[in-house]
Amino acid sequence: MNEKNSKRRYTVPFIVIAAVAVLALIPLKSSTTFSELEVSHADTAWMLMAAALVFLMTPGLAFFYGGMVRYKNLVSTLIQSFITLGIISVVWVLVGFSLAFGDSLGGFIGNPLSFFMFKDVGFQPNPAFSATIPFALFAVFQLKFAIITPALITGGVAERIRFSSLLVFIVLFSLFIYAPLAHWTWHPEGFLRKWGVLDFAGGTVVHISAGFAALSGAIFLKKRKESGNDNPTNIPYILLGTGLLWFGWFGFNAGSALAADELAVKAFLNTNLASAMAMVTWMLTDGARGKKRSAVGAAVGAVVGLVAITPAAGFVTVGQSIFIGFAASLVSYFAMRLKSRSSIDDTLDVFPCHGIGGITGMILTGLFAEEVGLIHGDPTIFLYHLLALVIVSLFTFGGSFLLYKLTDLILPMRVTETQEARGLDITQHGEVATDVPSSL
Template sequence: MRKIILSVILITILLLSIFSISFITESKILGAHVVELKMDSGDTAWMIVATAFVLLMTPGLGFFYGGMVGKKNVISTMLQSFMAMVIVTILWVVIAFGLCFGPSIGGFIGDPTSNIFFNGVSANTAWDMAPTIPFLLFALFQAKFAIITPALITGAFAERVRFWAYLLFMVLFILIIYAPLCHMTWHPDGLFFGWGVLDFAGGTVVHMSAGWAALAGAMFLGKRKIQKVSPARITYVLLGTGLLWFGWFGFNAGSAVGAGSLAAQALGTTTVAAASAAMAWVFLDKILGHKLSAMGACIGAVVGLVAITPAAGFVSMPHALAIGIIAAVISNLVVSKFPKGKIDDALDVFACHGVGGMVGMLLTGVFASNAVNTAVGDNQGLIFGDATLFLTQLKALILVSVFAFVGSYILFFIVNKITPLRVTEEKEELGLDISQHGEYL
């Protein structure tokens, strides 16, 4: 039955892609926010590079997670990230981009018919929020954010998830959780955008959604048979961290959608926050009586990168340093206090990405300055004496948390009804590399 369904899906996508035509008029395809392109070769060149940087983050995440799991699950864990690049790219072109950036339906979701199969997504027009780069390039840049988000979730249910069930969950997550959050946050007619929520590069859209979905997945799938395993390759973790840090420059500085001063500011705050968080993590470990470990340094750096993501283009360098330290201390304490005996978040995705994202969102409401970015407007951060932005960030944080956690838990329930999410004890003992893929290191 599964072979028949997969064959039908492949044939349908193939036929639609070959014979697809515009079902709506050109003016409706373009939509209210697609404008004439005012090409800037520098902006375009930078955004092509930034798009490649962000894509590199997903293989980097594969190494980061793959090095942390047991030796019997390295290939499967890394393949989960790789397949996100495959599945989400196709899904993005077919329908998901329209759900995120198509004409708004009530501020909650985009009209998918406007850009189905990338109809109207032209290299000769532009998105009005990025008028100097082709609309097609903007769409491809945004695709990389969608790709890494479900890949982040996989660390929570590592070493026990059935691969086909994960693929199905990934599709549903992009369509039902990611797309509405992306639209509400980054579309000019989106609900959160209208409230004045500041999320420069994905605190709500990427990290909080992935963190809460990870917690839901860990709770739904239950504990591994053996929770404490030796990391397979700490050198993979170091390599993955380096690739993530490198790619994050595209993630954050690329979100300026141009090669100007704002991109430089975001690049600077990104590297400062990563460095300060890594320092704070290993210092705190030492204070608490632990050894200074490579794993700790790597996890700390990633937490800093997560926390600065929503704030990268809104805060100063000293405040970026503070964000990294604060996020690392909080996430480190959450990791140490997390009830691992009850909830098996295998690679601490919620404590690092979920908590890191929430800390970053709130600290954006504390430190955002219109001296750094005029888009902040009159409602600056709490440190400047105005609580309006902080309360707006807090309101969005609460709504996103509830939506992402409850929605993801429901999706896990639905997927499990269609096909079992968890492997059998025998296959878990054998390892996912062999049981799911017939391969081994």
């Protein structure tokens, strides 16, 4: 593409972002206050830390994914995660938070004007969501979940997607898939929440949605021309990314208690144990099959455990969390094996790890959840979980496929064969991971 066409492609987005910047200067009159509620300084301090921990997960994911791709696509893969920190932050303040948590329209979506440009998102608690922390802090915490979800999807379409098209898709996914799911599941009037569906920290909203969107994208974009040669570029990056993800996940899950209390401690403990068990199970499964116990396998197993415990973290016992890590590790392990024999090119196994891991976690949440799980004798919540999984799976897979088609009509989504062969670092970004002199 010549320089003139490249400039034209970004003219309209630049005008849009400039308009948003100017719009942000216009003061919006607040119409709602909650002055009678007192902020808990302890809860606020913890939630500030939790939000920062979840923020760290996105750079961690960038390293985790970046270490797995070919060297010529390393920068591209890193920036595909990093860019969500910028794009989704703007979209969330503009209208995303309103769609997810605004006044409910039939339990399906929030009123886009409720918190437009963070109107009425102030520094006092909103009792509908948390009575002890500033409403703005709740909104920022939820923003971090909205950021990492589209970043997860990029692993399924890595090494062949055009960067500018990805930006369009990320915005569309945030507005038309993520925001409705968050509303259904976490808004007090959301229809899944009213059914009693339990998702403590995002098994459905984040991981199942990302898994099915990645699967949909892999099918839409078809296989890479060089698929099958997937030796990791940088295993230390993968381990670094895993460590950052594991560390950040304590904010992801324990922070979802929205308070510095016993529930947060319970979620923190369960998160660590499930991940530890899943990592060990993955490595021992490799050994039982006569394979070497790889560092990459340990990292993937740990992440699968984190995914699976996410919906259940605040609802299950320590023993149950260990079982969830064990079961999810086995299920995802063999799901990856089945996927490798198929024609679907989910580059970094997002669906077997996040999609299947999330599904396993949601099913086991319905089985074990304290007082209402199937093991306590009442099948109601368990059956609602199964129904919710069917609805969410169809919605996220089908909806994402339509969004890929729409994006492709706006901007072609797949790079050319020549660009793919040269690598996305050079063809999409004009950069290389390290500038090593040719004489070395």
